[in-house]
Amino acid sequence: MRQVPGRLQERQQVPGAWLYKVAVPAWQNTPSGAVEPAWYVVWxxxxxxxxRxxxxSYDDVPTTYLTPPSRAVRDVLGPRRPTGWVLQQLDASGFDRGVLHAPDCDEAPEGALLLKLExxxxxxxxxxxxxCSLCGAAQELEPLLSGFDRGFDPDN
Incomplete structure (x- = not known):
């Protein structure tokens, strides 16, 4: 695996992960046609x-930590749904026939294997x-399967 050295510019905690804003060396063309060194910045x-x-030392790197929701937000929204998905198998053949549910769905089978998103x-x-359309699995997973552009194009 090839490694490219870069410069850490910022880091940000997001739900379940950390994002790092890094600058890596690159080259760019100038308007006059010359080639000059530049930084390519990406999260x-x-x-x-x-x-690492x-x-x-990363002590001077700007760091944004995820702030938990306020008590008022937690009171309004209620408890978070458990992460992951479960498959209700319709026959003994395995993962080829079934219904995907959120873990807290009333229709989800007890003790089913918890599937990560991928x-x-x-x-x-x-x-x-x-x-499952009862627990929102269809509403949450369908955009990931068909792309987020659906619904934004007036011709669709």
Missing amino acids: VQAPAHVK VEGA RALDTAEKVGVRL
Whole structure:
């Protein structure tokens, strides 16, 4: 695996992960046609896409921590839904026929294997699997399966 050194400019905690704003060396063309060094700046997820440089100090890097919702927000919204998805299998053949539910759905089977998002999306793409509309699985997963552009184009 090729590694490219970069400069950490900022880090931000988001639900379930950390995002790091890094600048990596690149080259760019000038209006006069010359080539000059430049920085390419991009947000990446840690630790999946970046690793710590041994001995480097990150004390001066601007860091934004995720702030928990206020009590008023928690009171209005109620408890968070458990993360993940569960498959209600319609026969003993495995993951080929079934219904995907949120873990707290009334229709979800007790003790079912909790699927992470990527596995749930892979399962949802199978012909014999449908998404539960009672618990919101259909509303939450469908945009991820068909793309977020749907509904924004007036021709669709």
